Amino acid sequence: MSRAHDMGGRFGDGPVPIGGEDRVFHEDWHARAMALTVLSAAHGAWNIDASRHARETITPQDYTRFGYYERWMAGLADLLVARGLVREAELVNGAAPAPMAAKTLRAEAIPASQRLRVPYTRDGGAPRFAPGDAVRTLNHSPNQAVPGGHTRLPCYAMGRVGQITRYHGAHVLPDSNAHFMGEAPEPLYAVTFTATELWGSGAEAAGDMMVLDLWESYLMPADG
Amino acid sequence: MPHDHDPDHPHSLLPPEPELRVKALESLLVDKGLIDPEAVDALIALYENEIGPRNGAQVVARAWTDPAYLDRLRADATAAIAELGISGRQSEHMVAVENTPDTHNLVVCTLCSCYPWAVLGIPPGWYKSDAYRARAIREPRAVLAEFGVTLPEGKAVRVWDSTAEVRYLVIPERPDGTEHWDAAALARLVTRDSMIGTGLPTLPGTAA
Numbered sequence: 087m088s089r090a091h092d093m094g095g096r097f098g099d100g101p102v103p104i105g106g107e108d109r110v111f112h113e114d115w116h117a118r119a120m121a122l123t124v125l126s127a128a129h130g131a132w133n134i135d136a137s138r139h140a141r142e143t144i145t146p147q148d149y150t151r152f153g154y155y156e157r158w159m160a161g162l163a164d165l166l167v168a169r170g171l172v173r174e175a176e177l178v179n180g181a182a183p184a185p186m187a188a189k190t191l192r193a194e195a196i197p198a199s200q201r202l203r204v205p206y207t208r209d210g211g212a213p214r215f216a217p218g219d220a221v222r223t224l225n226h227s228p229n230q231a232v233p234g235g236h237t238r239l240p241c242y243a244m245g246r247v248g249q250i251t252r253y254h255g256a257h258v259l260p261d262s263n264a265h266f267m268g269e270a271p272e273p274l275y276a277v278t279f280t281a282t283e284l285w286g287s288g289a290e291a292a293g294d295m296m297v298l299d300l301w302e303s304y305l306m307p308a309d310g
Numbered sequence: 311m312p313h314d315h316d317p318d319h320p321h322s323l324l325p326p327e328p329e330l331r332v333k334a335l336e337s338l339l340v341d342k343g344l345i346d347p348e349a350v351d352a353l354i355a356l357y358e359n360e361i362g363p364r365n366g367a368q369v370v371a372r373a374w375t376d377p378a379y380l381d382r383l384r385a386d387a388t389a390a391i392a393e394l395g396i397s398g399r400q401s402e403h404m405v406a407v408e409n410t411p412d413t414h415n416l417v418v419c420t421l422c423s424c425y426p427w428a429v430l431g432i433p434p435g436w437y438k439s440d441a442y443r444a445r446a447i448r449e450p451r452a453v454l455a456e457f458g459v460t461l462p463e464g465k466a467v468r469v470w471d472s473t474a475e476v477r478y479l480v481i482p483e484r485p486d487g488t489e490h491w492d493a494a495a496l497a498r499l500v501t502r503d504s505m506i507g508t509g510l511p512t513l514p515g516t517a518a
Contacts (some may be wrong), residue, residue: 094420094471095448099441102456110358110432115332117358120432121350122336124399129344134475138422144319154423154438156328163321163335176338177323186343193348200356201398201428203388206475238473240420242447254403254476274474276405290451293466299474 088241089234090149091142095242095285119155123162128191128199131169135264139236140165208271210256213302215275219250220308223277228304229261236264239304243296246283247308251297252276259301273302362431363502365396366479369429370505371497373406374484384408387479391429401428401477407470408481409507414461415480416454416507418446419472426477430502437506447471457508480507487514 093099111117127137141161144152148160166172172181186192191199215221225245229235238260254274262270278297281289316322324331339345369391373380383390387404391397404426407415419425420443425433436442446453450467454460461467470478482504488496491514503509 091421093440093444094418096440096444099439099444102436102441102445102453103439104436104456107434110362111354112435113329115329117354118332118336118350119328120357121353122332122339122345124353125345125349126339141422144321145316148319153328154435156331159324159328159331159335160319160321163324164319166339167320171344172338172342174320174323176342177320177334180334180338181341183341184343186346190344190346191349192346193352196349196352196356197360200353200361203392203397203402205402207403238421240471240473242420243471252405254474257403257474260474274476276476278468285448288448290449291467294450295466295468296447296471297468298471299476301474 089142090146092241094240116155119159119162123158125191126162126166126171129171129187129189131171132165132266133263135236135258135260136266137161137165138260139264140168142236143234206258207255208258208269210271210273213253213256213273213275215250215253215273215302215305215307217250217252220247221250221275221277221305222247222308223300223304224306228301231262231267232265235261237261237304239300240298242284243279243298243300246279248277248279248283248298250275251278254299257301259303261301261303274299275302275305277305357427357432361398361428363505364497365394365431366426366429366502366505367497367500368394368493369396369406369479370481370500371493373481374488374496375493383481391479396429398428400424401426403474403476404429404479405476406479406481407468409483411465411483413466413468414454414507415468415470415478416446416450417470417472417478417480418443420444420447421471421473424472424475424477426479429477429479430505434502454508457503459508459510480505482511485511485513 141157144160229237256271257274259270259272277300281294383406387406423438450469499511501509504511
């Protein structure tokens with residue numbers, strides 16, 4: 087029950103490609119792909135979770151052969167069509183020139199738009215867990231409402247026991263929001279796992295730890 | 311339309327060459343009035359020239375020199391960082407994690423490439439690579455070695471997988487021999503990688 091993006095812990099990728107950092111964007115088209123993605127979101131036709139899900143649902147074959155910004159472009163094109171901003175035929179044939187839409191972000195509004203803080207915290211119920219509590223993560227995808235749906239519980243951390251180390255407040259639940267099924271805010275916690283719990287005898291060092299931010303519905307009491 | 315086009319993936323209708331693909335999409339969005347072409351250039355210039363790791367370096371240097379600021383950073387990093395005029399996209403919920411003699415912190419996003427844009431700018435290519443996403447969480451020490459970082463015996467590694475909208479900023483240990491340095495001089499020692507955890511601050515005397 088995973089998709090190609092859920093690669094934490096995977097073997098076979100080789101060395102980290104360090105270097106080539108004389109520019110913020112390696113290619114001009116990387117910069118433009120970033121800009122088109124950020125600017126298209128200003129129309130409010132989707133949210134950040136839907137945008138991540140669009141990149142995750144390109145086929146595993148495409149996901150693997152695409153570079154980072156190619157994944158962004160594919161996700162954007164798919165979303166533009168799915169949300170009705172662009173018609174399929176227009177991707178092939180183009181469109182007749184039209185006046186700028188009311189919501190189109192203008193150049194002069196750019197600096198303020200990037201410095202604006204739009205929080206993901208919401209009013210929510212009292213948290214079920216407290217720092218120090220031992221919890222077990224679900225052993226299957228938490229997204230039971232949508233088969234293959236969006237979730238932020240990675241495969242490598244499913245069915246594992248960890249400890250709540252921080253409460254972040256109630257946050258928008260990506261599993262729901264990505265599918266336009268509402269924000270469904272839930273308590274969000276930092277959960278700390280030992281390397282041995284996650285990787286068994288493959289752990290590099292017994293004392294190492296991995297921390298994930300996990301929503302309450304991903305968790306149950308460890309002794310439950 | 312191409313006969314093999316996949317109805318779930320209209321992106322396959324765009325030209326296969328990435329550069330042409332971006333160009334086709336940009337022309338279409340501009341023609342439809344959905345994007346202001348000048349906004350494209352303004353946004354790129356903002357991240358190329360203004361919003362970058364110098365922002366985070368100011369936060370670290372202030373934390374090293376001002377104990378009251380460090381307390382505020384520990385209590386509410388988002389607010390403490392905003393005191394320096396730094397806030398915004400992909401930095402809505404900040405948490406500062408401090409390296410100590412016992413613990414080294416390392417940040418990754420295994421599911422995509424979440425990164426505190428307003429504080430550190432656009433993430434470097436390696437941060438967005440499959441190799442880093444796949445390996446940093448399972449074998450952080452092997453990854454650190456590729457960056458030339460070897461930790462002293464007995465120091466634990468704590469890896470933060472950015473699975474939510476919380477963004478983690480590593481506060482590296484202040485280098486020895488900088489006791490009398492002011493925040494502006496210290497900020498020049500704070501590298502981008504030292505705030506992700508794949509590097510350490512530049513040592514005094516070796517700064518470029």
